[in-house]
Amino acid sequence: MIELKNVTKTFNSAAGNVHAVQNVSLKIEDGEIFGIIGFSGAGKSTLVRCINLLERPDSGEVIIDGSDIVKLPEKELRTVRRKMGMIFQHFNLMPSRTVYNNVGFALRKSGLSKEEKDKKIRSLLELVDLSDKIDSYPSQLSGGQKQRVAIARALANDPKILLCDEATSALDPQTTRSILRLLESVNKKLGITIVIITHQMEVVKDICDRVAVMETGSVVEEGRTADVFSHPKMPVTKSFIETAGNIGKIYELIKEDNPLTRLNPGERMYMLTYTSVNTKDAIISYVSRTYNVNASIIFGNVEVLKDIPLGKLVVVFSGEKDNIDAAVQYIRSVGIDTEEIK
Numbered sequence: 001m002i003e004l005k006n007v008t009k010t011f012n013s014a015a016g017n018v019h020a021v022q023n024v025s026l027k028i029e030d031g032e033i034f035g036i037i038g039f040s041g042a043g044k045s046t047l048v049r050c051i052n053l054l055e056r057p058d059s060g061e062v063i064i065d066g067s068d069i070v071k072l073p074e075k076e077l078r079t080v081r082r083k084m085g086m087i088f089q090h091f092n093l094m095p096s097r098t099v100y101n102n103v104g105f106a107l108r109k110s111g112l113s114k115e116e117k118d119k120k121i122r123s124l125l126e127l128v129d130l131s132d133k134i135d136s137y138p139s140q141l142s143g144g145q146k147q148r149v150a151i152a153r154a155l156a157n158d159p160k161i162l163l164c165d166e167a168t169s170a171l172d173p174q175t176t177r178s179i180l181r182l183l184e185s186v187n188k189k190l191g192i193t194i195v196i197i198t199h200q201m202e203v204v205k206d207i208c209d210r211v212a213v214m215e216t217g218s219v220v221e222e223g224r225t226a227d228v229f230s231h232p233k234m235p236v237t238k239s240f241i242e243t244a245g246n247i248g249k250i251y252e253l254i255k256e257d258n259p260l261t262r263l264n265p266g267e268r269m270y271m272l273t274y275t276s277v278n279t280k281d282a283i284i285s286y287v288s289r290t291y292n293v294n295a296s297i298i299f300g301n302v303e304v305l306k307d308i309p310l311g312k313l314v315v316v317f318s319g320e321k322d323n324i325d326a327a328v329q330y331i332r333s334v335g336i337d338t339e340e341i342k
């Protein structure tokens with residue numbers, strides 16, 4: 001559905017050149033929910049704006065549904081663009097228009113009759129569950145309701161693609177979840193391919209089939225969400241995992257030398273990461289017996305990544321050094337990531 005090939009975008013300013021997007025290649029399949037995660041300044045917004053050519057790349061191809069839209073003449077580009085909806089962090093609604101007219105504005109070039117437009121607007125507002133706010137003004141709505149209007153507007157021209165730039169970043173966690181559920185149903189019911197740009201790990205882990213991690217303009221890691229976050233390769237990916245759930249806490253406790261994380265001579269602390277729940281208990285007791293080491297679990301956490309559990313256990317082993325080494329080697333051999341953290 002979307003293929004980026006070697007897309008590069010540099011901004012020239014008085015302060016120097018900013019390489020916002022550097023040589024990014026990505027393939028996003030028809031009907032998937034694809035996440036692009038990265039910290040602020042990583043180049044996510046610039047990249048997503050290159051997908052609908054709000055930003056023209058300096059070089060590279062942007063292939064939508066089989067054709068490179070960078071090469072299209074303006075008129076054809078407008079047609080392709082109408083098939084891509086976009087929503088933003090701050091909703092970008094028109095304050096002087098009602099909910100009805102905000103959505104209707106998107107249909108001004110649709111060629112529909114007045115009656116058809118009316119029917120369309122009403123059905124879109126029903127889809128986003130806002131039929132009762134049809135005559136309200138944006139200032140009378142909550143953040144979540146504003147984003148629902150923006151989603152209805154983005155869907156007005158029956159897009160095949162919905163681009164979401166930090167669409168939940170201004171919302172509280174509960175509202176975020178309800179917007180994500182709505183996006184999920186839009187994806188399932190209407191078959192729309194969704195690209196989600198976010199700096200929030202919770203968003204990616206909740207809804208994205210696949211994810212790309214961006215850092216300083218480049219995609220540094222990509223794959224199925226559960227794979228990327230259960231076996232992160234890059235430090236930036238690891239730091240996102242630490243922002244989710246409470247597992248990052250353990251590193252803080254170690255840093256501040258909290259009594260909970262102090263070790264006695266001969267003790268070593270490990271972080272175990274596993275994706276299948278059924279093995280972990282047996283493995284800890286198995287290595288303890290087999291290799292004659294003591295294992296105490298001091299911290300545990302299970303995240304659910306798009307239906308796949310990702311478990312983290314912090315275990316302190318004590319015993320003979322060689323025995324601990326053998327135990328760790330065994331745990332690694334059964335596919336559990338095991339990292340010595342203290």
Ligand SMILES: Nc1ncnc2c1ncn2[C@@H]1O[C@H](COP(=O)(O)OP(=O)(O)O)[C@@H](O)[C@H]1O
Binds near residue numbers: 045
């Ligand atoms: N129009 C612009 N002019 C100059 N620099 C820009 C412009 N847009 C973005 N940048 C710079 O490009 C880099 C990437 O920005 P952006 O794509 O907004 O990142 P993100 O969305 O990941 O926070 C940043 O250093 C930003 O300051």
Ligand SMILES: [Mg+2]
Binds near residue numbers: 044045046166
């Ligand atoms: Mg951004």
